[in-house]
Amino acid sequence: MTTLVSATVPACEIALADVFASLSDVDIEAERIVEGGDDIVMPLLWIRNADRDEFEAACAGDPTVDEIELLADFETELLYRMQWIDQVGLLLQMLTNANASILEAVGKNGTWHLRILYPSREQLAETKTFCSEHELSLTINAIREMDGEPSGRYGLTTGQYQALVTAVNAGYFAVPSDITLNELADEMNISHQALSERLRRGIHALIEDTLLLDFAESNE
Structure with a gap:
């Protein structure tokens, strides 16, 4: 049965840990996360509570960021397209077993909050096993079976x-x-x-x- 999971992962185990460390008030929300080929991850990210120059400087010093492009500036929030390093793409694939989908990803205070849709409980179990074997701090906050109702x-x-x-x-x-x-x-x-x-x-x-x-x- 399709399963919806709410989970958290420290940013140091995925991406942008240095950005969160530099900008304590920043909120980051993924509009979507797409694969750019060759394991490259190119997320579209909404940035809130951060100055443009400060945010771009923080990204320049973050080892998980390869490239960054400003798409829109709405004064209170910024929309960027990023390119994350290959290692981030591989980690996200393993977290979702390639068959699951990350529906939402929000970063704040050094933590990524994820909502992941799994085709079945078996795929979720595989993710938990993988995280345990690789000492990843995936915390499951809620699990809900999607029974079609x-x-x-x-x-x-x-x-x-x-x-x-x-x-x-x-x-x-x-x-x-x-x-x-x-x-x-x-x-x-x-x-x-x-x-x-x-x-x-x-x-x-x-x-x-x-x-x-x-x-x-x-x-x-």
């Missing part, structure tokens, strides 16, 4: 998914609201308190799973 794809329990969909269809989130929480609870045949908690937890899980990298396994 809409709730599973967005980090929601079935109850949270049903509550949110019912609330939207009933106009609960409209401005002004078309239905009160009590009325919605009566329609769903659950208590006011249970529905309130289900909606709050569902919204929290949905935001974490779509807007933030890290997401929490929710219990209801």
